[in-house]
Amino acid sequence: MRGLIALGVAASVCMAASAQVVYVSGTGGEPWGMPGNVNALNTVFGGGGWTRLDFPTAVGNGVFTNYDCIIMDGGNGADAEFNAFVNANRAAMEAFVAGGGKMLINAARWGSAPLVLDVGFGVTLDGNVAHPTGNAVDTNHPIYQGPYGATGGFFTGDWLSHDIVYGGGLTSLMVGSGGSDVILGEKAYGAGHVIVGGLTLPFFGEHPLWSNNTDEFHRNLYYYLCNIPAPSSLAVFALGLPMLRRRR
Numbered sequence: 736m737r738g739l740i741a742l743g744v745a746a747s748v749c750m751a752a753s754a755q756v757v758y759v760s761g762t763g764g765e766p767w768g769m770p771g772n773v774n775a776l777n778t779v780f781g782g783g784g785w786t787r788l789d790f791p792t793a794v795g796n797g798v799f800t801n802y803d804c805i806i807m808d809g810g811n812g813a814d815a816e817f818n819a820f821v822n823a824n825r826a827a828m829e830a831f832v833a834g835g836g837k838m839l840i841n842a843a844r845w846g847s848a849p850l851v852l853d854v855g856f857g858v859t860l861d862g863n864v865a866h867p868t869g870n871a872v873d874t875n876h877p878i879y880q881g882p883y884g885a886t887g888g889f890f891t892g893d894w895l896s897h898d899i900v901y902g903g904g905l906t907s908l909m910v911g912s913g914g915s916d917v918i919l920g921e922k923a924y925g926a927g928h929v930i931v932g933g934l935t936l937p938f939f940g941e942h943p944l945w946s947n948n949t950d951e952f953h954r955n956l957y958y959y960l961c962n963i964p965a966p967s968s969l970a971v972f973a974l975g976l977p978m979l980r981r982r983r
Contacts, residue, residue: 754962759787759805772806775936807838809821809840821853841930843935844898859901867912871908881955883954892942893945902922
């Protein structure tokens with residue numbers, strides 16, 4: 736059994752080198768004017784290992800046809816374009832994931848309507864609630880374990896999230912202060928996987944008011960998303976990742 740687990744994890748690591756990763760955000764620069772997403776992408780995938788597109792032209796540039804892992808951030812400065820992109824492409828987003836794609840839909844929005852947004856997949860992003868802190872639902876989940884370091888279960892920022900998420904079949908990954916609002920969740924959808932959050936990711940690991948462990952978490956999250964196996968293999972992946980980390 737250990738040999739099979741190691742083999743499955745090794746296959747996931749190899750997949751990282753060939754995964755076609757695209758980061759989609761606004762035309763006005765990085766959300767919140769912070770470089771956290773770019774720095775994390777460079778660490779995980781290498782400076783030439785990912786592509787940057789913007790919301791208004793992403794479809795025309797093959798976002799749903801040329802890539803297998805989509806990371807989008809529609810936070811402050813990009814939120815109006817993000818909202819418009821989701822409303823125009825909800826069905827295409829669902830089809831991409833159902834066909835085996837991986838997608839992170841993240842937006843710490845700041846005032847652009849609609850604040851309550853159907854992002855597809857039966858999931859809603861709600862910008863009426865923000866949280867200064869977050870708590871891991873399960874610290875054994877790969878996003879809290881590695882491969883960029885164990886993070887612990889408590890995170891803080893100013894503010895850590897600007898949106899909450901909810902919907903049927905959504906598994907909670909991180910909850911806000913008080914423990915009732917989900918600020919990051921995941922869902923298997925068809926042959927693929929979607930993660931939805933309201934985190935201020937551009938600040939993670941980049942600002943003294945955000946706890947240091949947000950740096951490792953940010954990178955673990957991107958690695959996990961783009962290397963996650965088919966839904967039926969998630970248990971094997973979760974078991975194998977700690978062993979991989981020890982071997983590294």
